[in-house]
Amino acid sequence: MQTPKAILFDLDGTLADTAPDLAAAVNVMRVRRNLPPAPYEQLRPYASAGARGLIGAGFNVAPTDPIYEAMRVEFLDQYASAIADQSCLFEEVPGLLSGIDQLLLPWGIITNKAMRFTDALVPLLDLKQARCIISGDTTPHAKPHPAPLYEAARQLGIDAAHCWYVGDDLRDIQAAKAAGMHSIAAAWGYCGATEPAHWEADLILHSPLELLDIVRAKHLKTSSS
Structure with a gap:
């Protein structure tokens, strides 16, 4: 080199x-849906994959799913509201x-x-x-x-x-x-x-x-x- x-x-x-705040955004969404928070260790590896990876890891929803776009917007808005808490x-x-x-x-x-x-x-x-x-x-x-x-x-x-x-x-x-x-x-x-x-x-x-x-x-x- x-x-x-x-x-x-x-x-x-x-x-x-940044994974703690990204994972927190996923778990806020899960709680809204009466789901238990996902373990941090489950979500952390997908932090570099953005909304696509984290929504997939947190909800088993892919970009091709009809509900994906609405979830992506919700995730990004939630993340923006607490972007550097942790x-x-x-x-x-x-x-x-x-x-x-x-x-x-x-x-x-x-x-x-x-x-x-x-x-x-x-x-x-x-x-x-x-x-x-x-x-x-x-x-x-x-x-x-x-x-x-x-x-x-x-x-x-x-x-x-x-x-x-x-x-x-x-x-x-x-x-x-x-x-x-x-x-x-x-x-x-x-x-x-x-x-x-x-x-x-x-x-x-x-x-x-x-x-x-x-x-x-x-x-x-x-x-x-």
Whole structure:
């Protein structure tokens, strides 16, 4: 892997542990329907899959079902009403971002969250210093399409081939490969229904600071050569 000129991150499950608030929105809906709350452990793996994944996990309802769209709107409205009650950055993420800043590397966020939610959540998580923030509706396509990743590279003025993209979902790795970016699976995140070992990512890492160690080593090697 080439030394990165920029590092781009997924948001949910990569930089931020947002699953508690996403799961809470599902369980508010379940209580309204006289259903018991679903166990958090059941819902957490689907947090990076958005409304589609969480409604599927909480209600066994698929996007093709007639009731799905109404449930999706209800879920998103409920989530928006309590978007950061429990969400926070993963423990090592502040140290990772501080270390990247010390290397004078630009970093940004690419998420499938709609701007409605990204713009509300990012300031509450103290991620305003991101050099670019690409939401699921910033471009005509969301991940796994490469368009959001190309847009991030364009905004940074850096060729996509010189960017690393870090995410905790198969779609993140697929998008990175389609955009020609180096792909890094964030195994500390939610990871969905499949194991990162099956994603064919360029790297699988188990902690944010592991990523920082690799980036520092790459930059040290480049500066000394």
